[in-house]
Amino acid sequence: MMGGTSTITLRAFITICLLCVYVVYVPSHCSVVVDAPSSSTQPSPRFTGVKGIGIDERVEPSPTVRVYAYTPRGSFNPSSSLYADRITRALEWQAYRSEALNLKNLHSRLMHNQRRQLGRIIDASEKRG
Numbered sequence: 474m475m476g477g478t479s480t481i482t483l484r485a486f487i488t489i490c491l492l493c494v495y496v497v498y499v500p501s502h503c504s505v506v507v508d509a510p511s512s513s514t515q516p517s518p519r520f521t522g523v524k525g526i527g528i529d530e531r532v533e534p535s536p537t538v539r540v541y542a543y544t545p546r547g548s549f550n551p552s553s554s555l556y557a558d559r560i561t562r563a564l565e566w567q568a569y570r571s572e573a574l575n576l577k578n579l580h581s582r583l584m585h586n587q588r589r590q591l592g593r594i595i596d597a598s599e600k601r602g
Contacts, residue, residue: 544550 550556
């Protein structure tokens, strides 16, 4: 019985100690860590937008961003004349093909209508005749 009570008391004591360490040590540690960078280093005025004596806006009014892209040989590069010509040829071929299919469909519809009209004429002449 006595062993169970001492275990609970020991657990309570350890819990209270850890709680005290957490309450006292961690906030003071965090405040030091949080305050240190802001007080010791100031960001460059060109990025904060602060204007004042000694800041020349002509030097760098805003940061310049440049993107360099490497296109390996044979990869797709839309600015290349080779690919521009190839795309133009493909689009022209697609337009020609769709136009040819439209003409073919138009021809087949005209032939079908002509056969139907001839069938009506023949039927009408047979009924009269």
